[in-house]
Amino acid sequence: MALLDALGHEHIPFNGTPRIVSLVPSLTELICDLGLADALVGRTGFCVHPKERLRRVPKVGGTKDVNGDAVRALAPTHLIADIDENRREQVEEMMAFVPHVVVVHPRTVNDNRGLYALLGAIFRRDDQAAQLDADFCAACAMLITLAAARPRETVLYPIWRTPWMTVCRDTYIASMLAAAGWDTLPIDAPTRFPVFEWDAPWLTQVDRVLLPSEPFAFTARHVTEIAALSGKPVQRIDGEMVSWYGSRAIAGMRYLAGLRRQSD
Template identity: 55%
Template sequence: MMQWPDALGKPHPAWSAARGELRLVSLVPSITELLWDLGLGPQLVGRTGFCVHPRQALQAVPKVGGTKGFSVEKIRALAPTHVIVNVDENRREEVAALEAFVPHIVVTHPLGPDDNPALYRLLGHLFGKEGEAERLCADYAAARAELAAAVADLPRETVLYLIWKKPWMSISRDTYISRMLAAAGWDSLPADGAERYPEVDLALARQAGRILLPSEPYPFRDKDALELAADPAASGTPVLTVDGEMISWYGSRAIAGLRYLAALRQSLA
């Protein structure tokens, strides 16, 4: 039987109808959307409260809590064959509590946008959706090429991408978000450092050509941009609000995200 390794190298067998009903729980919002786009909506029996796309369709899928602090007992009651988790978004000790009754815990960990095709293929092979996965891979390749063409003649720009306030927090270059920005010609600050999501001094903005305020995880809005633009510590660095989902969500959302970044950079050129 063909086995497919997840992000931790643990192999999982491809599912077949002979093995019974496929029952999926996703504890990762972007993976929930990807499963739906792979045609696995009918097999999705549980999700987190942060799994909101596709919004109307997911209303009928039971919630099990958050990406952190989910209810083990609610998941047990759903009797899943597979629970899909992520290294960054779910706590290891909480996921470990599921091992006693979940046959397959599939761990994901895309580190940059170009890890998405492998993610599509992993889930496609595991759940009998190889054709759908290859269509997503083709769409991804097209969007990646469109972004490369859109920024080819634009100068690279250094940006401060803030994910939180009180305290101000940013991203290291060893993150999916930073690599997504880099694909669009935006190099994030700080340029070095061991912490992946460090607290930063707003004076760092003086080294940036632009400050980016995403809509998540902190829900920055236009009023935040206006306040930040007036803050002397930011030293007059231009501030732009951006769609956090388009930049930070992997999975099928990354295809739209690449096109979003292409259009955004062109509009600012």
């Protein structure tokens, strides 16, 4: 079966010792969980898990402001990037000197399975990928069963302040929340991460606001502000557990299951 990434580029299993630069925090974590921590030669400043394993790995900037010269100096065999998290023009520039550029774009919870299979096959870590897949399927089945036994709720999931921004349903975050029985609003939006105002008519349909810890670092003081603006219950939530795909999705679904149990 062809190993195609999100751009439709075909990859083949790599022979030799890979030198990997990851431009995505969740992919950096996944690379480590596939047993490839020693192959990581570069990461962004936002790639922080697993902390101890990454201390020795050089930083190449942020997800949106990658230092191309720093990447070139590391002589990677592979660059791992994401359509939403990285700037297209920067990734295209690095394609000129990185032999293998793998671009992903998971948009649903089940896309994790394809991600495990793709990277597992490229880097010849099929056994590790199969174990992640098995753990994922078990966690997903548990969460879906739990959610089915509870009333579904509509939620607002802000991701930024000034301007206020949220997610549409065509996003990985919305898919994760839907698996837990939380359907994001708005239903329709002109962009995947729409700007909204607190007088938007659809906000009257929101049952609760889920306030994540990232990408905007909402804190306890924002709970009072948003409760006043929305008139709805506000619940803080670990943003990494919802937005990080890859191996973190397994822990994320277990985390969401715990939150749903608490909301009974």
